[in-house]
Amino acid sequence: MDPQHPDKRDPKQYIDLGHSKAENHLKTQVALYEKRKQYDASTTNVLRAFFWTNLFGFFYHYLKSRFGRKAPYQFYPANGDNGIYPLITGQDTVAIALLSDWATDTVESDQVAYVVSTYDPDYTIHLGDVYFVGTPREVADNFTDANASWHYGRHGSLALAGNHEMYSNGKAYFNELLPAMRIRKGDEVATQQAGFFCLENEHWRIIGLDTGYTSTNRPFLEVIFKPDCSFRDEQLAWLRNVVRLGDPTDTRGIILLSHHPYFSSFRDDHPVIGRQLREIMGEAARPVLWFWGHEHRLLFYDQFGFPDGIRAWGRCVGHGGMPVEISEPNRGNLGQLRLYDRRVRERIRGMPVGYNGFALLKLQGTSLLVDYIDQNNVVVVSEEWTVDRQTGGLAVQTLSVRDGIKRYEPVANKDA
Numbered sequence: 333m334d335p336q337h338p339d340k341r342d343p344k345q346y347i348d349l350g351h352s353k354a355e356n357h358l359k360t361q362v363a364l365y366e367k368r369k370q371y372d373a374s375t376t377n378v379l380r381a382f383f384w385t386n387l388f389g390f391f392y393h394y395l396k397s398r399f400g401r402k403a404p405y406q407f408y409p410a411n412g413d414n415g416i417y418p419l420i421t422g423q424d425t426v427a428i429a430l431l432s433d434w435a436t437d438t439v440e441s442d443q444v445a446y447v448v449s450t451y452d453p454d455y456t457i458h459l460g461d462v463y464f465v466g467t468p469r470e471v472a473d474n475f476t477d478a479n480a481s482w483h484y485g486r487h488g489s490l491a492l493a494g495n496h497e498m499y500s501n502g503k504a505y506f507n508e509l510l511p512a513m514r515i516r517k518g519d520e521v522a523t524q525q526a527g528f529f530c531l532e533n534e535h536w537r538i539i540g541l542d543t544g545y546t547s548t549n550r551p552f553l554e555v556i557f558k559p560d561c562s563f564r565d566e567q568l569a570w571l572r573n574v575v576r577l578g579d580p581t582d583t584r585g586i587i588l589l590s591h592h593p594y595f596s597s598f599r600d601d602h603p604v605i606g607r608q609l610r611e612i613m614g615e616a617a618r619p620v621l622w623f624w625g626h627e628h629r630l631l632f633y634d635q636f637g638f639p640d641g642i643r644a645w646g647r648c649v650g651h652g653g654m655p656v657e658i659s660e661p662n663r664g665n666l667g668q669l670r671l672y673d674r675r676v677r678e679r680i681r682g683m684p685v686g687y688n689g690f691a692l693l694k695l696q697g698t699s700l701l702v703d704y705i706d707q708n709n710v711v712v713v714s715e716e717w718t719v720d721r722q723t724g725g726l727a728v729q730t731l732s733v734r735d736g737i738k739r740y741e742p743v744a745n746k747d748a
């Protein structure tokens with residue numbers, strides 16, 4: 333615990349965090365225990381708190397989530413909402429902040445949220461992972477309590493689910509977080525009804541995709557049906573029939589958001605999601621800009637796609653609130669990694685840790701400026717995208733790259 337910020341979680345708790353439900357549930361209980369301990373430090377109470385919070389709490393919550401049911405999947409239409417929200421009009425620029433893996437309730441996540449607030453964006457979107465397991469308390473600490481630091485956009489906020497929300501079966505994600513996510517829809521204010529959505533204007537469509545719900549499965553079933561983060565049928569039907577992603581006459585620029593990466597030079601690829609999109613987009617399939625998180629780093633990939641999937645420029649912005657990993661890429665065979673913020677900010681438990689931050693998108697007509705801003709309000713990379721309205725094709729120009737950002741050279745790409 334950081335004595336200067338006793339009500340915040342210590343980043344040490346997050347170093348080397350694994351992906352098992354058991355470990356994450358245990359960490360949630362330890363964090364609760366740490367908080368209780370500081371308010372009542374007598375030996376008997378510390379011991380009692382330890383047993384009740386850590387051991388009893390762990391087994392109770394872990395077993396409940398392990399063998400309990402997932403929250404029911406929510407999809408459109410729901411309460412008269414089809415999940416398509418027109419972006420605000422009547423201003424030159426529409427600003428959207430993207431934060432991923434941010435909800436850690438640390439000094440660092442507060443700092444990132446503060447920097448976001450200084451830009452007063454029209455929309456703010458969380459790309460998933462509420463730590464450790466997305467309990468109601470954890471949702472409240474990060475998003476809904478009076479002193480929670482999530483910055484709500486002027487015209488709305490939306491949230492995708494990551495794997496961590498699903499470690500508690502998504503219950504607090506659907507029941508607590510989504511009702512807190514509000515978005516202006518014309519003269520009305522809607523609350524988010526499902527784990528996917530589309531924001532759009534004359535030139536751009538920003539489509540939030542749910543990969544979290546299918547990232548976990550029940551015990552034993554996990555062995556046979558390995559969770560693959562694929563899109564469920566309800567979401568596919570929505571993409572096909574409501575968003576009409578396969579409409580070749582719609583030449584707006586497509587920006588995708590998801591928690592899990594389509595491809596990675598570090599960890600698992602998720603080729604199935606690119607394949608599912610390719611099936612829907614058919615003739616209309618053209619390279620897209622795709623922001624994702626899950627890996628706690630800031631990465632820029634060249635355009636890439638698996639042979640039967642869509643092609644995308646990948647931007648990993650999973651550096652929102654977790655200790656930022658700055659290891660060497662270990663799956664470099666894809667050869668599409670171009671930039672990686674590997675600047676060392678500090679060492680935690682002997683591990684070098686990088687800078688947290690977020691992406692700020694500024695839509696101006698057919699142009700899209702993206703600034704990648706760190707927790708100290710330094711613009712690390714800046715790029716400009718343009719959409720060709722004849723074809724829907726995207727082009728990118730890198731405007732600036734701060735010193736210290738590691739560049740990777742293209743290598744022969746046998747998968748492309």
Ligand SMILES: [Fe+2]
Pocket residue numbers: 433461494626627628650654
């Ligand atoms: Fe994460």
Ligand SMILES: [Fe+2]
Pocket residue numbers: 461494495496591625626627
């Ligand atoms: Fe994740």
